[in-house]
Structure formats: C-alpha cells, structure tokens
Amino acid sequence: MSKAAPKNGALPADGRFHPVPPDFLPKRGGVLSVKWGVVRVGAQEGKKVKWERGQEVEVAARVHGKNPLFINGKREGTLLFSSTFLSHLLDWTESLGFAFFFWILLKTWILQTFFVPSGSMIPNLQEGDKLFGTKYDFLFTEPSHGQMVIFSPPPDLKLPQGDLWVKRVIAGPGDRIELIGGGVWVNGLLLDESYTDQETEAVFNAGCSGKSNWDIPAEGEEGSGWFLLGDNRTNSLDSRCWGVLPPDRLRGRPLFIYWPSERAGTVPHRDGGAE
Secondary structure, three states, X not given: OOOEOOHHHOEEOOOOOEEXXXXXXXXXXXXXXXXXXXXXXXXXXXXXXXXXXXXXXEEEOOOOXXXXXXXXXXXXXXXXXXXXXXXXXXXXXXXXXXXXXXXXXXXXXXXXXXXXXXXXXXOOOOOOOEEEEEOOOOOOOOOOOOOEEEEOOOOOOOOOOOOOEEEEEEEOOOOEEEEEOOEEEEOOEEEEOOOOOOOOOOOOOOOOOOOOEEEOOXXXXXXXXXXXXXXXXXXXXXXHHXXXXXXXXXXXXXXXXXXXXXXXXXXXXXXXXXX
C-alpha cells in the first residue's frame, strides 16, 4: 500500500526543488520517478533518475495534489503537494486552454453563431436576437416540415440583411403549395400554423410576384428544393418572393438564443401540422 505524506509535510507546488522526507522514499534502490514534475538526485536531474538508498531526493512540481512516486516503474508511495499561486494559475490556464480548444472545435465543426437581421420571424424570434445554431445538419438528413432552418439566401438577393437568414420550412420536394383565403395549403391540406397569428397573403410586398401556388419538382429534379416562410407573414422576404430554396443553401437549424439575456433560452420552433 502506498503511503502519503501528512498535510503538514506536503511539499509546495511552486516549481522549485524540495527535499523528500526519507520516510516517503522506497526501501530499495533503482530508477526513481514521479508522475508530475522533475526528480533530482545529486548531479542527476530529470523525469527519471538512478537512486540508491541513503541518497537525498529532491522533487519539483507545479501540480498540486497527490503525486505518485515510482521505483523501477512500480508505484511505491504518494507525495502530497500543497497548492500555490503558481499551481492554481497553471490549473486555470490549462482548464481555459482546453475550454478554448473545444470551443474552437465546436465553432468549426458543430455550432455557428448568427443574429436575426429582421423582424420576419416575430413573434418567435425578434430582430437582433443572437443565436447558436447547428452546422451541417442537412448533409445527410432533410429538414422536417414546420422546422426553422438557417440558410444562405438566394445569391441574386442583394440586401444588407446578413449572410445567414432563418425561416420556417413549409413544404419540400414533390409538394404543392397553395395560398387560399389567408391560409397555407400543402398537398390539399390546410396547415395548422400555431407559430403565427397572421394570415398568409400572396401579395404583401411590392417586390413580390403575387403568385399563389407552387409545384415543387421531386427530389433530384431541376428546381427542386424547399419552400420557406417567415412567421411574420406581413413582413417577411421569403419564398413568396424568391421561390424555392435549393437544398445546397441549407446550413443548419437554430438552437439557442443567447442574447439579449432576458430572452436567453431554446428557440421556440413550435412546429405546426396539417389539419
């Protein structure tokens, strides 16, 4: 069984060499080492040193806590190192370094941040909301009807509203959409759109065509894609104006509002359905 130095005999984790009490050294000689830090015996100094009984051993470490002591690779005891300003500083630096690394990893491959550039998703998202969203959700899957999605707007739209937009998926490949009497009909069924309290008119913006029905080509056919609408139906530049969004312009889905702080929380997708 390994033995541990009492707290009042702990060595300070300050990076300097301190003598090890003889009672905490092995009973046989060999190659001496510690898990963290550096060992010094006479003129020898390093991660591992040769040691014979009777020789003074000094250890320097910057990590506080238990530090196993080995002889010939076998654990023989445990030294205790008390915390110091240096050991706490290194501990925090290491933790922050790992946190930063994983944050960069998440930002690069999993999460993206963006802001809502307009009021087109009121009441569920407000203009200026800052969000976390996923990346690459739709490389191998398709969005579900009623789901909010993040996307790059059609390239022919020259508007200063941000590089990424968010709207709601209403229909997809092979679907027929009709705007009748203020409601949205998909494949002959009226959608129950609990996420908006406004009627959906085909003509609401001078820049839109006034078209009231669309037949989306089947998946893989030219012109296939997704029909997207904003929840704020009287003020949303969406598929009523620019048509079907190609699948390769989908980027992910919004997950979490992080700013402003009073609105922080998960994004209220509030998926609707057909009656």
